[in-house]
Structure formats: structure tokens, C-alpha cells
Amino acid sequence: MKYIALTRKYRPQTFDEVIGQEHITKTLKNAIKSKRVAHAYIFAGPKGVGKTTTARILAKAMNCVNGPTQTPCGKCASCIEIVSSESVDVYEIDGASNRGIDEIRNLRENVKYASIRGKFKVYIIDEVHMLTTEAFNALLKTLEEPPAHVIFIFATTEPHRVIPTILSRCQRFDFRKLSIQEITNRIIYISKAEKIKIDEDALFLISKKADGSIRDAESMLDQLASYSEKAIKKADVVTVLGLCEADVYFELADAFISKESSRCLDIIDRTINNGYDLHEFVIGCIEHMRALQLVKIGADLEELRYNLQRYKTQVQKFDADDLLRVLNIMCRLEVEMKRSTQPRTVVEATFLRISKLESSVRLSEIFDRLDRLESEFTKKKDKYLTLEDITEEWLSFTNKIKEKISYLGSWLAGAKPLKLEENRLTITFPCEGDFHKEYIESSNRAVIQEELKAYFGRELELFLKVEKKKEKSDYTKKDLLEDQIVKSAVTLLDGEIISTG
Ligand SMILES: [Zn+2]
CATH class of the missing domain: 1.20.272.10 (Zinc Finger, Delta Prime; domain 3)
Incomplete structure (x- = not known):
């Protein structure tokens, strides 16, 4: 007896036999009934879920001796020829191997002539997205004015690669992946019909491995049926399909x-x-x-x-x-x-x-740590007022004084904080500031010290100097802050950086 692959032997022959695509088969049946079959369809979806099968059933439905019919007879010459891929009116073109413009030109020539035996000429182009741009354009010309007796069915696993001008001229159907249960049911059905024994674990592995493709599941069953002598066991599936336990x-x-x-x-x-x-x-x-x-x-x-x-x-x-x-x-x-x-x-x-991954640091934990760090940093800031802090705030501080004693504020604005030792703050005036220094020392020192306390929150003793030379301070508060942040970030995110980088 001639061996026939299970996928072929059990290929659905009517719309009702197609598994898991009822949303499509129902619409097609209704279209046939109401004589609203479109001239061009896009069948999109993953491999092995019934796109080409459905296309052939549609071809049969249109060309059956009883057709157009929702239920092609499967017995008339037209139905038989379509099933055995010998129909003169149904053309199956593989887009992947016929990418060229010549094939599409031939198709365009051919389209003009009436169908030979049946009622409709049906062109099924598989993997249509593989066609070249030129071929697409040639196809488009045909689609613009399709003869009444022609139906195009474009199947594709990658609809996003089909040019929009083609898509817009087609009615689109999206085929879906099948569930593990649907595939399992199908495998059980075929196994029973073929008297193949298969244990439950093996069945599950095949159904899962098929990843939604009924054709893949059937091919695996076929392969395993020839491999296993009596019953297909889990170990057979593991071996044949190269799976790990x-x-x-x-x-x-x-x-x-x-x-x-x-x-x-x-x-x-x-x-x-x-x-x-x-x-x-x-x-x-x-x-x-x-x-x-x-x-x-x-x-x-x-x-x-x-x-x-x-x-x-x-x-x-x-x-x-x-x-x-x-x-x-x-x-x-x-x-x-x-x-x-x-x-x-x-x-x-x-x-x-x-x-070697360190355990994840939880976000809440990170926030806790940041909070602690922040409060420590704030505390530190309270306790240790630095010269940099004062320098940074100096202008703002002198403006405050200006509001009360205008000349004093202006004079101080011309001075610069020089050093801070314990609570002794020394500021320096430019060389021409002798007069300011002396005047302040004699009459305003106490006022300024009060203002300093109010502003910086510290009791500070003020010393004045007149100097030309500017002392260099290359470590600003900003540097310190950045340093702190960098340090904290490194401490906190250590595990993450190393592990996911
Ligand atoms: Zn028929």
C-alpha cells in the first residue's frame, strides 16, 4: 500500500473539518451562501494552522459541480482534481520559489482566459510576502481590475511584509495558533484512526512542542509512529525530537x-x-x-x-x-x-x-536605603557647615542683609568667604576694601553674626581680612554631592549592574 503522510491523509476537506479557525470558515461559508465571495483574500497566520487547506476548500467550494456551495462534494471531477493538485483551474504558486516577475506576468496573461473546467480560476499564492517588489507591482495591476471569474488567495506568515496597496485590495483573515488541547484532541483522533498507541506524556510533549501548529504535530506523530515499534512513549518523543527530559x-x-x-x-x-x-x-x-x-x-x-x-x-x-x-x-x-x-x-x-547572581534588591529596600542615606546626609549637613556651603549661599546671604542695611549688604557682596575653622568664619575683602573692613569691625560685626546664625543655623564668629589673593578650593559641594550619589548608587545597585550589564 502506498504510504501517505498523515498530514495529507487527514487534511480537512470541508470547512467544518478545519480545526480552530471557525471565525474564518464561518465567514467564508456565509460569503458563499450570500454570493459575496471576494476577489482577493489574505490568509495570514503562523505555519501549519490551516491557511492553504482552507484556501483549497474554498477553491473546491467555488468549483464543485454543486457549487458554489458551502459543502463541496469531494466526489466530482473538480473536487478530486483540486485535492490531488491536478486541477487546471486552481493554481498553487509558492511565493518563496517563484519570486520573479516572470511568473506573475504569466499569471497576468493567464488570468484573462476563462476557466477551463470549473467556474472559477483560483490562484493560491503561498508565502506571498516573498515576492519581489516588481512581482508585487505586476500583481497589483491584476488586482486593480480582477476578472469576475478569478479569485486570489494569498497566504502569508508575515502579513506585515505584504505591501499595503495589496493588503488594501484583499479581505484579510487572521488564522490563529491552536491550543494544546485542540492539538491533543486531534492527535488522539488520528492515533485512534491509525491504531497508533501513544501514552499521555508523549501526547502532551508532542502537543506542546507543536507550538500551535497542527501540521507540525501531525508530522511528529508520523515520525514517531515509524520510530516506535509498539506504543509511542515519552522517552521516544524525547529521543526523536531531541528534547530534554x-x-x-x-x-x-x-x-x-x-x-x-x-x-x-x-x-x-x-x-x-x-x-x-x-x-x-x-x-x-x-x-x-x-x-x-x-x-x-x-x-x-x-x-x-x-x-x-x-x-x-x-x-x-x-x-x-x-x-x-x-x-x-x-x-x-x-x-x-x-x-x-x-x-x-x-x-x-x-x-x-x-x-553567581546576587539576590535582587527589592525596590522598597532601595527606597529604605535611600531614605537612610538622605537623612544621614541631611544630618551631616546640619552638623558640618562647610566653607563651600557658605560660599555657595554668600550672594543670597548678602542680599538678605541688603534688605536691612543696604550699604552693608553691598560691601559684603564684594567680600568672599575665605576659611571656616570650627565656628570661626573669615571673609576677605578685595585690596581696596580696608575702609569697609574697619567700618564693619567697628560697628556692624554683631549684626552680621546675628544674620549668619539666622541664615546658616550656626553660631559663627566673624573675622575680616583684606587680601588680593584668592584661595583655591577645588573641592566644591557639588563635587561632594556627586561623589556621594555615585558612591551610594554603586553601593545600592552593585548586584544589578554586575548581573544584568
Ligand atoms: Zn464536488
Whole structure:
């Protein structure tokens, strides 16, 4: 007997058989019923979710001997030819391999002629986003005035790469990824029909690995059915698909928690020696960390059902913030290793870094520490008034005096604070300030000292000098402050900087 791939053998033949895309099949059926089928459709969505299958069903529905019909018979010549890709009226073009303008020119020539057998000419262009700009433009001309008997169906996994002028001429349908449950149901259905025995763990692994693609799940089942002699077991799936056992991920997470760097490296070594794919392994790690994260926040998802108790136990040992950081680092690792010529080294370095991570400093903790630091700093400022403080405030201080005794304020504004020893403040006047100095010493010193106390909050004894030379002070309050901040920042954020940088 001729071997037929499961994906082909079980390909849905009617709209009702298409799984998980009811929002699309229902609309298409209604369009057929009300004779409102569009001339151009975009079928967007991930791989293996039924785009081309639905396109073929639409082609059959339009061209069936009973058509246009919501339920193509599957028995007439037109239906049979379309199923076996032999229809003269249904053209399937792979955008990825026919990127050229020539193919589209041919298509344009061809479009003009009426269909040969059926009622409609249906052009299914797969991966339409791969077409060249010239080909797109040629296609656009056809789309501007589509002949009444022509239907275009453009399938794409990357609709954002299809030029807007094409998109705007099409009715768009977005196909969705299938849930684990939907895929599981489908695999159970096919396994029963094919008399393939498969245990529950294996079933779950396949459904999860398929990542929403029914075609991928069916291909995996196909592959495993030929590999396993009697029943498909979890170990078979792990071997054939190059997956790692969940145990490995639990062990790795434990090693992260207990900061056992060498055990992390050992796990990588074992994984590679056992013939597992390193990239698959890292993806598995990400999934594990994500699962822990979901369990941590109490999410109740079907994919967690498996191993739930183990996740719950392990996640108790993980701080929520740490977990999020590890997950972030892992996601970056996945990108980095794809770019690297030394992926193993990248993985090792990352695991080492994770196993050496300091625990997350909580934001509340940071705020507490900042508060303490600030109050200490304020205290310090009260106690130790510095010359720099006075210098910085001098002009403002003299303005205050000016409000009371105008000439005195002006004179003092011309002076500069020179030094501060204990509570002895010396200010210096420019060389021509002898008169000011003497006058103040004789009549205003007490007033100024009072004002100093009011302004700076300290009892200060004032000494006056007349000098030309300016003393150099290169350590300003600003420097000090910056220094403080830098120091505090380094102290506070140490772990973060090292770990995520
Ligand atoms: Zn038919």
C-alpha cells in the first residue's frame, strides 16, 4: 500500500473539518451562501494552522459541480482534481520559489482566459510576502481590475511584509495558533484512526512542542509512529525530537537556586554528550523558567498541568524578582547564541552568570536605603557647615542683609568667604576694601553674626581680612554631592549592574 503522510491523509476537506479557525470558515461559508465571495483574500497566520487547506476548500467550494456551495462534494471531477493538485483551474504558486516577475506576468496573461473546467480560476499564492517588489507591482495591476471569474488567495506568515496597496485590495483573515488541547484532541483522533498507541506524556510533549501548529504535530506523530515499534512513549518523543527530559530543567533550576556553577556546566556537558540540540535545550530552559513564573503568579494554564506539583515545590525556593531576572537573561541568551559562532560558550557564560547572581534588591529596600542615606546626609549637613556651603549661599546671604542695611549688604557682596575653622568664619575683602573692613569691625560685626546664625543655623564668629589673593578650593559641594550619589548608587545597585550589564 502506498504510504501517505498523515498530514495529507487527514487534511480537512470541508470547512467544518478545519480545526480552530471557525471565525474564518464561518465567514467564508456565509460569503458563499450570500454570493459575496471576494476577489482577493489574505490568509495570514503562523505555519501549519490551516491557511492553504482552507484556501483549497474554498477553491473546491467555488468549483464543485454543486457549487458554489458551502459543502463541496469531494466526489466530482473538480473536487478530486483540486485535492490531488491536478486541477487546471486552481493554481498553487509558492511565493518563496517563484519570486520573479516572470511568473506573475504569466499569471497576468493567464488570468484573462476563462476557466477551463470549473467556474472559477483560483490562484493560491503561498508565502506571498516573498515576492519581489516588481512581482508585487505586476500583481497589483491584476488586482486593480480582477476578472469576475478569478479569485486570489494569498497566504502569508508575515502579513506585515505584504505591501499595503495589496493588503488594501484583499479581505484579510487572521488564522490563529491552536491550543494544546485542540492539538491533543486531534492527535488522539488520528492515533485512534491509525491504531497508533501513544501514552499521555508523549501526547502532551508532542502537543506542546507543536507550538500551535497542527501540521507540525501531525508530522511528529508520523515520525514517531515509524520510530516506535509498539506504543509511542515519552522517552521516544524525547529521543526523536531531541528534547530534554523535564528532569534536566528542574535540576538546572535547582543549580541556579543553590548557586552551584560547576553543576550548571555539568548539565550543559551532559546535554551535549547525550546528543541533544543545544538550542532546543535553551528553549526548554526558557519554557521551564516561564512555567515557574506562571506558577509563581498563580496562573492556571493547561500547559502547566503536567508537572504542576514539581513546579510548585521548586518555585517556593525562587524569589519572584530573581525568577524574572533569570527569565530575562535566558531570553537574551536565546537570541545571542543564534548569532554566535560559539553557542556553547555563550550558554556556559550565561549559566555561570546566573549561578553567581546576587539576590535582587527589592525596590522598597532601595527606597529604605535611600531614605537612610538622605537623612544621614541631611544630618551631616546640619552638623558640618562647610566653607563651600557658605560660599555657595554668600550672594543670597548678602542680599538678605541688603534688605536691612543696604550699604552693608553691598560691601559684603564684594567680600568672599575665605576659611571656616570650627565656628570661626573669615571673609576677605578685595585690596581696596580696608575702609569697609574697619567700618564693619567697628560697628556692624554683631549684626552680621546675628544674620549668619539666622541664615546658616550656626553660631559663627566673624573675622575680616583684606587680601588680593584668592584661595583655591577645588573641592566644591557639588563635587561632594556627586561623589556621594555615585558612591551610594554603586553601593545600592552593585548586584544589578554586575548581573544584568
Ligand atoms: Zn464536488
